[in-house]
Amino acid sequence: MEICSVCGLPEDLCICEEIARETQKITISLAKRKFGKSMTVVEGISEKSINIADLAKKLKGELACGGTVKDGRIELQGDHRQRVKEFLIKHGYSEELIEVK
Numbered sequence: 001m002e003i004c005s006v007c008g009l010p011e012d013l014c015i016c017e018e019i020a021r022e023t024q025k026i027t028i029s030l031a032k033r034k035f036g037k038s039m040t041v042v043e044g045i046s047e048k049s050i051n052i053a054d055l056a057k058k059l060k061g062e063l064a065c066g067g068t069v070k071d072g073r074i075e076l077q078g079d080h081r082q083r084v085k086e087f088l089i090k091h092g093y094s095e096e097l098i099e100v101k
Contacts, residue, residue, distance in 0.1 A: 004016060007019070016049060017049060017050060018092060022092065022093070022094050022097075023094070023097070024044055024045055024046060024050075024093060024094075024097060025044050025097045025099075026042065026043070026044040026045060026088065026093060026097060026098045026099070027041075027042075027043045027044050027099050027101065028040065028041070028042050028043075028081050028084050028085055028098065028099070028100045028101065029041050029043070029081075029100075029101040030079055030081060030101070031075075037077070038078060038079045039075055039076065039077060039078070040075070040076040040077075040078065040079060040080045040081055040084060041073055041074070041075055041076075042059075042073060042074040042075075042076070042084060043072075043073040045072070045073075045074070047072050052069055052072065052074065053069055055074065056068070056069045056074045056076075058087075058091075059074060059076060059084060059087060060076065062083075062087055063076060063078075063080050063083055063084070063087075065077045065078050065080065081100050081101075082100070085098050085100055
């Protein structure tokens with residue numbers, strides 16, 4: 001049985017990702033792209049403690065939009081700021097640490 005080097009619990013009971021979710025300062029903002037298109041940008045998620053690609057995939061599926069992960073941030077096509085915040089809160093991120101611009 002593997003033991004997590006960070007929290008000291010067995011790998012299947014490891015709570016490191018849950019702790020990381022609750023302590024992340026996340027910023028959700030709107031950016032303009034070519035041809036007047038809008039893009040929702042989610043920044044502040046640590047790639048070391050959370051699988052950012054998996055989170056982006058879940059967000060794209062939930063919001064029915066395209067998107068990508070670039071330079072440690074998630075970029076989603078369209079203006080989804082409020083829905084992204086609701087999604088993150090539902091998945092264990094702290095509401096006080098999520099800032100919507």
